[in-house]
Amino acid sequence: MSHRLLQDPGLPVANPTTSYWQTPPNQDVLDIQSPSLPEKRDVVVVGSGITGLSVSWWLTQLSDAVSICVLDARQICSGATGRNGGRINCTAVQDYAKYRKIFGDKSAVQIVRFELAHFNAIYEFAKQAGADILERSEVRSVGAVSAVFSQEKLLELRRMLEDFELAFPDLKGEWKIVERTEAVEVYKIANAHGALVGKAGAAWPYRMVTSVFANLQSKFADRFSLETNTPAIAIDRQGTGDYPYNVVTPRGIIKAKHVVHCTEGHAAHLLPRLRGILVPRRGQITVQNPASGFPKRSNSSWSFLIDDVLDYATQSPTTGHIVIGGGETNGKAEVLGIPSDAEEDILALSHLGGILPAAFGVSQWGHEVESKTRIAASWTGILCNSLDKVPMVGMLTQKLLDRPAGNLESAEWISSGYGGYGMVNAFLCGKNLAHMITSADMDGNESLPEAYYITPERIGMLQSLLKKVLNSRREHARALL
Structure with a gap:
């Protein structure tokens, strides 16, 4: 490597x-x-x-x-x-914690505010480019639900949010922690231990x-x-x-x-x-058909953190398709240095093919629609790590x-x-x-x-x-x- x-x-x-x-x-x-x-x-x-x-x-x-x-x-x-995954999603709480450790508080605040400025900047740009472009591009505000599947990860998120609100008093209340009951009853993620809930954006870039x-x-x-x-x-x-x-x-x-x-x-x-x-780093994305019990939730985006595997998803407001990427079950190091998007990551693809019913639970996901395969499309793209x-x-x-x-x-x-x-x-x-x-x-x-x-x-x-x-x-x- x-x-x-x-x-x-x-x-x-x-x-x-x-x-x-x-x-x-x-x-x-x-x-x-x-x-x-x-x-x-x-x-x-x-x-x-x-x-x-x-x-x-x-x-x-x-x-x-x-x-x-x-x-x-x-x-x-x-x-x-x-x-990409079609999300304009600043993971502000987690990013502040990450960059604070690396660069200190001042730089971490600058980075997070810069990231947060992007949704409005892109929305206004698309709007200025023309109403037809704004509509076709599906640039929209969505709720962001970052679900975790252990009490340890939920406690970690809670500590991050406390530190975040001290650094960004003007943003207090923009993100909140929800416990297991609310994660299941309100956000329909049946197997989550809890989640961090806030706002994000999505688009057809x-x-x-x-x-x-x-x-x-x-x-x-x-x-x-x-x-x-x-x-x-x-x-x-x-x-x-x-x-x-x-x-x-x-x-x-x-x-x-x-x-x-x-x-x-x-x-x-x-x-x-x-x-x-x-x-370069290769990433895997899929488009999936929702099962029969899954309602259209195009005003939401999700991420699922299970152990250290992160998956992220949005739903198209026009087709109902769920776009979900991630699945780096072998660790991100395994796809570092790969500059080709001609091949798919079979391990990641296998994981992504099962994560939605696993996270939402059969009670929320429902049964597969007989006339449709779950994975409608899949591909890879090349990211870049510094x-x-x-x-x-x-x-x-x-x-x-x-x-x-x-x-x-x-x-x-x-x-x-x-x-x-x-x-x-x-x-x-x-x-x-x-x-x-x-x-x-x-x-x-x-x-x-x-x-x-x-x-x-x-x-x-x-x-x-x-x-x-x-x-x-x-x-x-x-x-x-």
């Missing part, structure tokens, strides 16, 4: 599993290409998920003249954003991303282009001219002023010094590059390492990047947490930590998880 955690993640594979979210595909942008590549662009964005969309959108909002080209090795939004990209292509045709099936295979910087970067693709070279890496688990392919620091457990956002400096580094006038930038929580990180990370590139000011809870910035101190710490764990598979995986 140690070798796997350090390997080149390569380009996204050409034959990925089929994601439910991408069916049917958005024909407006599916295999979109210009007749020929633009000769030069102010900004080349590599990757067309929610980060790439956010960077592109906010650049067009901040500048009337900036020219942009978005490259993707496959189709638009064919990576992690188009393969692929529809939102592809629809807005199509709008950008139409509105800014003279200075915006989408290039699918056009991987960036090399980048070099030549001199200090207006467009010093050569972004090499199989279709030709684009000269650029700025290059933005929005490729999550594949970022280290073009940035070899980040191998072992930003590491060695210090938070995203890496900002300008890439010389210590992270094999080629000359840039400056504020012309540089390489990155936002990556969301650890499976891209929907409560990526959109505003992209917005912050766009503001950095244009030297515009950001303020409020949408400002980047200090821990996310690329600083000399952080780079030094990451490189020292990598050197320390380099020869230990177990320690390297532990640092990433």
Whole structure:
């Protein structure tokens, strides 16, 4: 595994599993290409998920003249954003406890407030993009029920909530602990010992991303282009001219002023010094048909923590399908370093196929509908874990590059390492990047947490930590998880 955690993640594979979210595909942008590549662009964005969309959108909002080209090795939004669980869910109470241990109280508060800002930011963005896009994207507020199946875990949640409310007095009462009786009678999770209940969001991310990209292509045709099936295979910087970067693709070279890496688990392919620091991780998702006794609960989302296995689910308001992912019964370390979404995780798939009736209980779940299989679709996606457990956002400096580094006038930038929580990180990370590139000011809870910035101190710490764990598979995986 140690070798796997350090390997080149390569380009996204050409034959990925089929994601439910991408069916049917958005024909407006599916295999979109210009007749020929633009000769030069102010900004080349590599990757067309929610980060790439956010960077592109906010650049067009901040500048009337900036020219942009978005490259993707496959189709638009064919990576992690188009393969996730459909939740915009900040696990605020648990995240505060986690980040407080790592970074201290101040940074933990910043991170949680940043994550919490995402639902409103995404909702308002989709609304601004158009009422039709908001409706198709199914961006909506839902209840969040984090069920646990032991008294020990329930007690742990209770302690976390007490600490959380001391740190966030303005949010007191937004989350609550429910005991076993209420978990069963109100939330219908028959086998839970209790739960943490709060609010979250859900969406159909692929529809939102592809629809807005199509709008950008139409509105800014003279200075915006989408290039699918056009991987960036090399980048070099030549001199200090207006467009010093050569972004090499199989279709030709684009000269650029700025290059933005929005490729999550594949970022280290073009940035070899980040191998072992930003590491891909494969995740498993399924879509399941509810049984006969299960009512439509599209205003809810769930997570189930059994021992240390976490599963997470939402229900579509239109189809009634339950989207559920997780199932890492062998531990997350077993899927670390896997950059391919062409294969499924059979152990995770087996677990996910049985967790819903096990968690809700036969009394709440009911009997299987004879004409339907339980699992209607399944696929995998590639996440990205960072060695210090938070995203890496900002300008890439010389210590992270094999080629000359840039400056504020012309540089390489990155936002990556969301650890499976891209929907409560990526959109505003992209917005912050766009503001950095244009030297515009950001303020409020949408400002980047200090821990996310690329600083000399952080780079030094990451490189020292990598050197320390380099020869230990177990320690390297532990640092990433």
